[in-house]
Amino acid sequence: MSKKSSLSTKLSLAPYSLWAALFIVVPLIFVAYYAFTDNSFNFTFDNISRFFTAKSKVEGAEVRTYLLIFWRSLKLAFISTVICLLLGYPLAYIMSRAKERSQKIMMILIMIPMWMNFLIRTYAWMTILQDTGILNSFLSAIGLRRIHIIGTESAVVIGMVYDYLPYMVLPIYSIMAKMDDKLIEAAKDLGCNSAGILRRVIIPLSLPGVLSGITMVLIPSVSTFYISQKLGNGKFFLIGDAIEGQFVANNLHFAAAISFILMIVLLAVMALMKRFTNNRVYGGGSTL
Amino acid sequence: MKKIIELKNISKSYDGNKVLDNISLDIYDNEFLTLLGPSGCGKTTTLRLIGGFDQPDEGDVIFLGERINDVPPHKRHVNTVFQKYALFPHLNVFENVAFPLRVKKMPREEIEKKVNDMLDLVMLSGFARRRVSNLSGGQQQRVAIARALVNEPKVLLLDEPLGALDLKLRKDMQQELKKIQKATGITFIFVTHDQEEALSMSDTIVVMSEGRIQQIGTSVDVYNEPVNAFVADFIGESNILDGVMLEDLKVRFAGHTFTCVDKGFGRGEAVDVVIRPEDVDIVKESEGMLTGTVTSVTFMGVHYEVIVDIAGFKWMIQTTDFVDVDEKIGLYIEPDAIHIMKKSEYSGMFGDYSSFSNELDELSIPPEEEGDES
Structure with a gap:
């Protein structure tokens, strides 16, 4: 490439670079800066250590507040992500193998809920899951026992799965739709039955889509706060709620510290997963 | 010779289009058989039926005496080299070749030995750890062949x-x-639309057109003794003229009676006469059996391709002697250069070079003009 074209490439990237610097890099620096300073902006580790040491009493037992909240957030996010994967992967596979017309219809069906406001969707789930809600009316109408689900962890998980499922399906689907049919025929030709094709060809080839699906579900689930407040009846304080609470209470430095720790943990998780899938996908020597 | 595959009266339609029309074919052990024909002639469908990717609507696929119509691909002793190779992008060269062995759960040492032997065979020994996307087209091709052969199929x-590779x-x-x-x-069962490729590689060539087998024979058979105008035109260049068999060994076409080597036709039977461009000798106008005017000369490297107008019918002649455009020349044709064919549905569709152009020929579009005059 000539110098001229590389200059024009740089120039054309300039607006994006500026945008990224202003709205991604600078805020991140601010988060870090706030996390490591006190109210008069002196350097301190207090906010970080408060996250690990703050204690409170839950049902008579003393617990480390934020670690407990953090653990609960990770647990619920992990469960939601696994359910999204279990539901989303077969759905993406079925979609990618369907006729073109059916593919489009299914795509629209998945997209339509995303056009509606997130808050409204969560409120809708409240009316469904309430003790006197649609689900329980239905259960009693067909003669089954009513269940109490609103305000439980299950309700929060249901809300998260519903909201984030499309983010799991779409990246996996887009990878599967691009997959060459000939590869599947080749696998058949070389002795694979259906299970073998899935295990040896389809799953390994769709791993990058699975990885981005997991990323796109796990991160918003870990940091969600609205769903847990509405569907958990405020009983399940999650890390997102903690950040929001500290922020509302004008504890900006501690809110930044929680965000900072959350970010580090998520980055570590993503790096670990990337490493794992890279080895699986291109692992030259892994089998010998 | 042992029959390895028999196709018996096979028909196959896609969406109401008949792609194969009552095909029967015996394939013998150890032979290099080529299915040759223009696109849409049913050659790839035939291959897919043998591979098990499609089932025939009618008729049977027999493998070593057993009907295998409903046997899925992974249970057939047949492997395929796909058109665009279909290598697994998530695996390296070694793992691509090892794929069928791993499916079989073969012991590790055995896999390593077999794969390395196979890579030696296709001359890719140093490439085992490379990713397939980093290979050239020719190298990918070799990996595909190695992968298909490592399972020791009875039929490949x-x-x-070779369609995606450059000429050399x-x-x-x-x-x-x-x-x-x-x-x-x-x-080997090899599918191609390239007649040169077919002629140079095959023990047996099966020429197909419109879902039917036109001719089965050795390279020499189909070139020298084409059964109809389609085969004569599709394989090599041919001048195809309307003629009349006067008696055994005597045929009349282009206004002249020739001695030929064919017999067994009826007296006065209308026939197609094939004369290959390289079998015509250019002589002085006064010494020619036929005379005509040169309308174009193209230098092809080894020879010139000369188009000669003889009473309105354009002949193609390949010669190493230079003639000039508008020159009047005579043609001399030896008796064994004349090949007589029975009339067929393809009569009159091919073999006149009035609308000749190299480009059209490569696209295998039959000439649209009808100009067979004799």
């Missing part, structure tokens, strides 16, 4: 495997495929 199917590489691979076939003793 090759679906236009294609010639080398033709030689190599032939060598591999000899070395392994596996039956």
Whole structure:
């Protein structure tokens, strides 16, 4: 490439670079800066250590507040992500193998809920899951026992799965739709039955889509706060709620510290997963 | 020779289009058989039926005496080299070749030995750890062949495997495929629309058109003794003229009576006469059996391609002697250069070079004009 074209490439990237610097890099620096300073902006580790040491009493037992909240957030996010994967992967596979017309219809069906406001969707789930809600009316109408689900962890998980499922399906689907049919025929030709094709060809080839699906579900689930407040009846304080609470209470430095720790943990998780899938996908020597 | 595959009265339609129309074909052990024809003639469908990717609507696929219509691909002793190779992008060269062995759960040492032997055979020994996307087209091709052969199939199917390679590489691979076939003793069923490729590699050529088999024979048979105008035109260049068989060994066409070597036709039977461009000798106008005017001369390297107008019918002649445009020349045709065919549905569709252009010829579009006059 000539110098001229590389200059024009740089120039054309300039607006994006500026945008990224202003709205991604600078805020991140601010988060870090706030996390490591006190109210008069002196350097301190207090906010970080408060996250690990703050204690409170839950049902008579003393617990480390934020670690407990953090653990609960990770647990619920992990469960939601696994359910999204279990539901989303077969759905993406079925979609990618369907006729073109059916593919489009299914795509629209998945997209339509995303056009509606997130808050409204969560409120809708409240009316469904309430003790006197649609689900329980239905259960009693067909003669089954009513269940109490609103305000439980299950309700929060249901809300998260519903909201984030499309983010799991779409990246996996887009990878599967691009997959060459000939590869599947080749696998058949070389002795694979259906299970073998899935295990040896389809799953390994769709791993990058699975990885981005997991990323796109796990991160918003870990940091969600609205769903847990509405569907958990405020009983399940999650890390997102903690950040929001500290922020509302004008504890900006501690809110930044929680965000900072959350970010580090998520980055570590993503790096670990990337490493794992890279080895699986291109692992030259892994089998010998 | 042992029959390895028999196709019996096979028909197959897609969406109401008949792609194969009552095809029967015997394929013998150890042979290099080529299915040759223009696109849409049903050659790839035939291959897919043998591979098990499609089932025939009617008729049977027999493998070593057993009907295998409903046997899925992974249970057939047949492997395929796909048109665009279909290598697994998530696996390296070694793992691509090892794929069928791993499916079989073969012991590790055995896999390593077999794969390395196979990579030696296709001359890719140093490439085992490379990613397939980093290989050239020719190298990918070799990986695909190695992967298909490592399972030691009884039959290897090759679906236009050389189509994506450039001319030089294609010639080398033709030689190599032939060598591999000899070395392994596996039956190769090769699909191509390239007649030169078919002629140079095959033990048996099956010429197909419109879902039907036109001719089965050796390269020499189909070139020298084409059964109809389609085969004569599709394989090599041909001047195809309307003629009348006067008696055994005497045929009249282009306003002249020729001595030929064919017999067994009815007296006065209308026939198609094939004369290959390289079999015509250019002589002085006064000494020619036929005379005509040169309308175009193209230099092809080894020879000139000369189009001669003889009473309105344009002949193609290949010669190493230079003639000039508008020159009047005579043509001399030896008796054994004349090949007589029975009339067929393809009569009159091919073999006149009035609308000749190299480009059209490569696209295998039959000439649209009808100009067969004699």
